[in-house]
Amino acid sequence: MTVVAALLEARTGQQIAANRTWRIETALKPVLRVRGLETLDQLVAELLADQTGIVADQIVDALLNQESSFFRDSGVLDMVVEAIDQRQEEGQRRLRIWSAACSTGQEPLSLAMLFADRLAQTGKAEPEILATDVSEAAISRARAARYSQFEIQRGLPVRQMIKWFEAADSDWVAHPELVRKINFRRHNLVGDPAPIGRFDIVLCRNVLLYLSPTLRKRVFDLLAQVVRPGGLLVLGAGETVIGQTGAFVPSPQFRGLYERIATPAVQLGSVAA
Numbered sequence: 001m002t003v004v005a006a007l008l009e010a011r012t013g014q015q016i017a018a019n020r021t022w023r024i025e026t027a028l029k030p031v032l033r034v035r036g037l038e039t040l041d042q043l044v045a046e047l048l049a050d051q052t053g054i055v056a057d058q059i060v061d062a063l064l065n066q067e068s069s070f071f072r073d074s075g076v077l078d079m080v081v082e083a084i085d086q087r088q089e090e091g092q093r094r095l096r097i098w099s100a101a102c103s104t105g106q107e108p109l110s111l112a113m114l115f116a117d118r119l120a121q122t123g124k125a126e127p128e129i130l131a132t133d134v135s136e137a138a139i140s141r142a143r144a145a146r147y148s149q150f151e152i153q154r155g156l157p158v159r160q161m162i163k164w165f166e167a168a169d170s171d172w173v174a175h176p177e178l179v180r181k182i183n184f185r186r187h188n189l190v191g192d193p194a195p196i197g198r199f200d201i202v203l204c205r206n207v208l209l210y211l212s213p214t215l216r217k218r219v220f221d222l223l224a225q226v227v228r229p230g231g232l233l234v235l236g237a238g239e240t241v242i243g244q245t246g247a248f249v250p251s252p253q254f255r256g257l258y259e260r261i262a263t264p265a266v267q268l269g270s271v272a273a
Contacts, residue, residue, distance in 0.1 A: 073205075083257075100207070102131040106151075106154075146172070
């Protein structure tokens with residue numbers, strides 16, 4: 001258990017609490033099955049002997065919490081659309097959104113559907129959407145945009161399903177037109193440099209609560225680099241900036257969201273406008 005938990009933390013910064021170590025065995029059962037193994041000890045032996053990194057990738061992907069659904073906390077996504085509306089009125093540049101730790105793609109696809117609907121209704125341009133995750137397997141699934149019947153029913157309105165998805169055997173696949181609205185890319189929040197450029201809104205939901213205080217500060221510093229002054233940060237319902245960083249404050253307009261303040265303590269010169 002210790003070796004596996006240490007691997008997850010080293011790769012992603014995510015920690016498994018002592019009272020949740022039971023989740024390791026449950027999460028790794030599919031890996032044991034695929035590799036024809038019976039025990040975790042056998043899997044750890046393969047991990048230590050493997051020179052390719054394949055076993056480590058399989059273990060980390062299985063342990064990551066990839067819980068996601070379409071239009072999760074829909075009120076929050078509606079606020080994102082409203083905030084983009086307001087910022088478009090202030091200038092002509094194309095606005096940018098980053099869906100960090102996007103898992104298998106339901107969050108950015110939900111945003112893309114909302115903005116496509118807005119374009120049809122108002123003619124307002126769609127923002128650029130970058131979607132990233134530490135898991136290459138999750139990003140591959142997001143790019144494929146293929147979901148089971150169970151996944152498609154979790155939060156996706158029937159109208160959107162009919163408009164944007166087609167049945168494929170027992171699954172549903174998003175239209176290429178929808179997937180092309182999103183730039184999917186692998187990115188490690190605790191280990192990789194910040195994406196190039198600045199963003200008007202960053203969604204980083206239900207990630208920070210799994211990190212140590214040190215790594216949480218590192219991620220907040222990275223987010224402070226890329227969110228424009230006045231831009232917004234969206235965290236999970238159980239997460240907050242209070243007591244964590246001075247670069248963001250609760251938004252006076254959008255309840256539950258956080259606004260980037262201009263602070264000379266954060267160096268932004270290396271980030272492209």
